[in-house]
Amino acid sequence: MTDITREKGKRFAKAFGVFVGVWIAVVGALFMLQAVRIFSLGDEPYTVATVRKYYLQIALPVWVMIISIIANAVLGFVFPQDEGKIKPYRDLKKNLTNLSLRVHVIESVGEKQLERKVAKVACIIVCFVWTGLAVRYLISSQYMPTWKGFFEKHTEAARLLCAVLCMAVAIFACLATVYFNEYTVKKEIAIIKEQIAQNAKAGVKLQAKEKPLSFSEKIYQKMPFLTSKGWLLGVRVTLGVAGLALVIIGVWNGGMADVFHKAVNICTQCIGLG
C-alpha cells in the first residue's frame, strides 16, 4: 500500500468515525423518542406487542449503527490512526505564582486578583442559593410553581425538572467563574511578563521573593506530624478498627439481616417499577 493510499485511508477512517458518532447519537435519540411515544399511549402502555412494534420501527437505523461500528473497527485495523502527541499539562496558577515572585506589587495585577476574589464569592453565593433551591424542590413539591399540562399530573417529574434546572444554573455559574478566572490569570501573566521585560531592559534587578506557601503547605508546616508515616498508619489502623467494629455492631443489631432481606427481594424502585 502506498503512502498516499494510506493517508487517504486514514482520512477516510477519521471521517467515517465522525459519521459513526453522529449515527450513534441519532440512534440514542430514537430510542428515547420511542420510549416517550410508548409512555404517552396512556395507562399500562408497556406490553410486549407495543414495545416490539415501536422498536421494530427503528430496527433499520440500529442495524446501520451496528454495521457501521464493525466497519469502523475494520477500517481502524486497515488504516490505524497515528497516536496523538500528548501536550504536557500547563498549570497557569503555578506559572503565575512563579512569575509574580520576580516583580514587586503591580496595581493592575492587584485589581485582577480582586476581580477573581469577587467572582469566587459571587459564584459561591449563586451556587448555594440554586443548590438550596434544587434540594428544596427535591424534598417537597409544595414549594414548586404551578405547572399546567403534562407536569400538572406528573408532579414527581415536575419536581425533578425543577431540581435539574436549578442545578444547571449552579453548574453554569461555576463554569463561568472558572473560565473568568482563567481569563484574568492570563491577563495577569501578560502584565507581569511585560513588567519583567521592562525591568530587564532598564537593567533593574529585584531580589526574588520567597514562594508563598499554599494552604495545605501551611497546615503541614503548623502540624508536621501529618506528613509522617506514623500518622498515616495511625489513621489507617483507626479506620480499620472502626470499620470492623461497625460491621460487628451491624451484624449484632440486625443491619446485615436488613441488607440480606433487601438484596434477596426484587428492588422495584431499582428496576423502575417504583
Next chain:
Amino acid sequence: MKKFFKKIGAWFKKIAPSKRKIVQLYAALLYNANIKGFFTGKIYQGKSKNACVPGLNCYSCPGAVGACPLGSLQNALSASDTRLPAYIFGIIILFGLLLGRTICGWLCPIGLGQELLYKIKTPKLKKSKATRVLSYFKYFVLIALVVIVPLTFAVPGFCEYICPAGTFEGGFGLLGNSANEGWLSMLGPLFTWKFLVLVLVIVASVFIFRAFCRFLCPLGALYGFFCKVAMLGVKLDKNKCTDCGLCISVCKMDIKKVGDHECIQCGACITACPAKAISWKGSKLFVRANEIDAPTTGDDVKPLSAFVKQKETPSEKYQQPTVDVVNTVAEVETNETQDK
C-alpha cells in the same frame, strides 16, 4: 501473505486486553455468577447476599450474588430511625481503606462497560475545566439523592431516579425474561425516565471517557474520600517528580494531581512518567513498578520522547515543559543505555 499475518499478529497484540481489563472482566463475572438466574428470571437468594460487592452492581440483577453497597446504604439510611446503619458504614469504610478508588478502576462492571463503549472509534470529548467542574456534580448526587432523600422520604433516591445499573442489569435482566412478562404492565413514568437516563449514559460513554463515573456516580465520590489513606493505589515520589505534567495529560480522568479524589488508580500515568516517579503503593510487596499495562518487549515499545509534543516556536523560560521533558527523557534513556 507473511506480512498479512504479521499485521494480524501486531493488531491482536494491540487490541489484546490488558491485565486491568481482565481483572475487570473477572470481577464483573464474579459479581454476576448466578447464570441460572438469567434463564429462570429470578434473583439469587443465597447467603452470599449478606455481603456487599465493592463495585456498583444492582442486587436485583438475576445474576447478582452479592448486595450493592450503594443500594444497601440508601436502604440503611431509610431505616435509620429504627436501626443504626452500622453494618453498611463499616463495609464502606473497609472497602475505602483497603482499596479506595482502585475499585472504580479495577473492580466495577459499570466502569468496564463504559470503557468498552469508549473504544468505539468516534470523535471524543477531551477533559477540560468544564469537565472538572462537572465532576463535582456527583458530590451533589451523593448528598441529595443518597443521603437527604432516603433520610427524608425513606426511599432510595439514587436507585429510584438515576442508577443505570438498576435499569440495565435489574430492569432488562428481569423484564427481558419471558417468565416476568406480566410485569411489563406495571411500568410507567419512572421506568421511562430511568430508560432515558440509561440511554443518555450509554451514548455519553461513547464520546466521554467514563461519563457516569466522572459526573454522576456517588459510589466513586464516596470512595474518593479515602484517596489519601487507601492501602492500594498509585503514589508519587516527589523527589523524582520533575513536574512535567505528562501524568495529568495522559490521564483521562479530571485529576489535578496523581492519586487525588478523581483518580481511579488505573496506572496509565505509571507508564507515561518519564522520571519513573509514580509507582503502586505496596509495589515492593506485590508488583514491580511500571509493570502493569506497559509493554516491555516487541514492536509496541516506543521511546517516551515519542509521546511528547514538540513546540515549533521557541519556548519561553516558564513555558518550556516540553523541552524540559524531552531533556529529562533523553537523560533517562541515556542513563538506561549506560546502565545496560
